[in-house]
Amino acid sequence: MLPAVACLNAFFFVWLIFTLLKNKLSYNTSERQNGPVEIGVVLGSGGHTFEMLQILELIKDGNISFHFFYANNDLLSREKAENALKEYKKDFFAIPRCRNVGESYIRSSKRYKKAKYYGYLF
Known part of the structure; x- marks a missing residue:
């Protein structure tokens, strides 16, 4: 019974958010000014x-600025983004990874605190 109630609450919450923000989330190019x-x-x-x-790469708009977020130990993703989208303005933000793949949750607790603190500052 409890999992069904939790699923129902989650569904209602998602429905409420989409209903309230429906007009805010739409992107209409005719209404957009020529700003960035x-x-x-x-x-x-x-x-x-x-x-x-x-x-x-399918986006063909010169006024776009990308903000890329990547894990601080995933430099290959940053390199791929730099090479793929050379003609666009880009900013990169390294986020500390709190847990690596296959690592136990106990060993990652210290890095979790660091990542959480970093998230508050960000």
Whole structure:
């Protein structure tokens, strides 16, 4: 019974957020002034960076500025983004990774605190 109630609450919460922000989330190019557009992109390992860059290469707008967020030990994702989107303005932000793949949760608790603190500052 409890998991069903939790799922129902989660569904209602997501529905409420989308209902309240429906007009704010739409992107209409005819209403947009010719000002800059900023897009935040989270890069990751395991093919995620490649997929994101394929999507971003389809955008043909010179007024776009990308803000890339990547794990501080994932320099390959940063390098791929720099090479793939040379003609766009880009900013890169390294985020401390709190847990590596296959690492126990107990060993990662110290890095979790560091990443959480960094998130508050960010």
